Amino acid sequence: SQKIEQNSEALNIQEGKTATLTCNYTNYSPAYLQWYRQDPGRGPVFLLLIRENEKEKRKERLKVTFDTTLKQSLFHITASQPADSATYLCALPNSGGSNYKLTFGKGTLLTVNP
């Protein structure tokens, strides 16, 4: 199975700045990678999916990159707002026939200060 590392447990930034979160993985290269947002006491909510043949994906203020050589994905939130404060999880599919099962990272707790 995959081993996933998310750069830090917590990240604090000032409102208006760009938040950059890192997800590194070992072992095999996945066909895609996903990012989720989780608020305290709630279930994760899907944000973005990026495929192995895509370098970058954008959705409003969110941008995800995927470097299969470095085995790394970067997740950016531009013009950050206090409402962006949450835990962000990256997730990768298992290999082979069970690729519908996901392995999640521990997550990075982002705090955006007003």
Place this chain on the structure above:
Amino acid sequence: ETGVTQTPRHLVMGMTNKKSLKCEQHLGHNAMYWYKQSAKKPLELMFVYNFKEQTENNSVPSRFSPECPNSSHLFLHLHTLQPEDSALYLCASSQVDRGEETQYFGPGTRLLVL
């Protein structure tokens, strides 16, 4: 709302009690999952049902017993739990045959075992 509901939202039980967690998905998906989320740890996949057949049991103790009567409903039966079983239990669903397995999570059940 994600289309996945869970009840109860909070549960306190003694080690000798028997209780059940319920999950229902309104998305027409064909796979459902139980996860355990403890503090400072990544999401742990407990059980997977694909087309109502259990396809995964990640060495979960027998005091946790899943049941999937149809593709929309999933239960987790609990008996003689231990205090270390206190956690957030999350249900999720996905459509397995699309090749990109975005999972939709319920709000979770916060379980406290005394």
